[in-house]
Amino acid sequence: MNDPLLQLISSGLKLWLRSRCDQIGSIELELKGSGLGLLTGRLAGVHLSARDVCFQGLPLQHVNLDSEAINLDLQLLQPGRMLALQQPFKVMGSVTFQGSALNDALLTSPWNWLGDWLAEQLMGITPLGALRIRDDLLELEAPIAGHQNPQQQRFRVDAEAGTVIFRSDDGSTTGRTSTALPMDANIQIEQATLSAGRLLLSGHARVTPD
Known part of the structure; x- marks a missing residue:
């Protein structure tokens, strides 16, 4: 340029x-x-x-x-x-989240609602206690009232129908077996990958005039 x-x-x-x-x-x-x-x-x-x-x-x-x-x-x-x-015009590309930073964000305002939503939808309990990326799996942890040890469960992450899909990796039926992340209609996720402690999302978005 x-x-x-x-x-x-x-x-x-x-x-x-x-x-x-x-x-x-x-x-x-x-x-x-x-x-x-x-x-x-x-x-x-x-x-x-x-x-x-x-x-x-x-x-x-x-x-x-x-x-x-x-x-x-x-x-x-x-x-x-x-x-x-x-x-309007289209934007294509990717964003990368570092697992520990994403964990911190989902445990505090203004994004703790999303962390609690994930815990409720995927494990059936709230609030979220921790999020970790272990190899190609997403691990969620949530405290259980009256129990010393928290509940932990691991999930696979994929992209389907323009959004991110979470599926239980251990066959547990505590929560839903498959859950879709709510997504803005102008954003389409085409790939979701977990690796080396990071979440990579690729796709495209439609940007519209104010």
Whole structure:
């Protein structure tokens, strides 16, 4: 990206993204196209790579995204807005969660509701006590009233029908044998993988104008 105008807009977008996130360790942003194309309201695409991101309390170890061509409505640009979309566009890519960081997030506000939901749906009890990634399995732990030892159960994670599916790995019928994670209709998960203490989600999303 050697175009001076695209470099200027890219620098501004990086600052804007940092202002919208709780934390960003590092970020690379490439605008594809030309300054002339931008002035006519079109970008050929955007590539984003970021590490150690915290967005609304959700820790993302790595984010890697690419967009299709973006049409902008320059007449709608307002102070404080970096881009004004003319029509929806698709973003493809992946996000990686580090297991221990995801555990911390699911045990505290604002995401503890999701941790408790997982424990209730998958094990039939709440609250969630711990989440661990062990090889290619997700292990959940929840305290049991009147018992010294907590309940533990392991699950396989897959992507089906645009979302994440959890299946019990030990044949237990304590909770549901298969549970789908509620997902925004604009987000489609195509791959879910557990490995080396990390959860990798790949897919695409539809970004729409405000």
